[in-house]
Amino acid sequence: MAPRKLGVVKTIVESAGMDIGHVWDDLVFLNHTGLILQFTDREDIMLIHRNSEGELSVLDRAISLLKETALLYAMTFLDGEDFLLSQEDDENLRLEFLEPG
Numbered sequence: 001m002a003p004r005k006l007g008v009v010k011t012i013v014e015s016a017g018m019d020i021g022h023v024w025d026d027l028v029f030l031n032h033t034g035l036i037l038q039f040t041d042r043e044d045i046m047l048i049h050r051n052s053e054g055e056l057s058v059l060d061r062a063i064s065l066l067k068e069t070a071l072l073y074a075m076t077f078l079d080g081e082d083f084l085l086s087q088e089d090d091e092n093l094r095l096e097f098l099e100p101g
Contacts, residue, residue: 004039008073009046013037016069018062027095033062036095038080046070047080052098 009028013020021031028037034054038047050059070077082098
């Protein structure tokens, strides 16, 4: 796995007017957006995953803004997959990536 540029990603997210809520393994959960960023095998490329239950026009605007801002920091944010996030019990969340289609 390539080195992770979490500091640069944080700067990109904040420059786009958003903030990071939680980082877990290779995933970066953004607060109040319905988006999750994912590190890839390349340090300059990240995936943007979209909550399938979110408002499409709002998510698309946020994704466009993140992509444009990332370019200013020599990074590329690519479209990822749609996902569902649900609560399994009192302490666990379930994250399910959906197959395109």
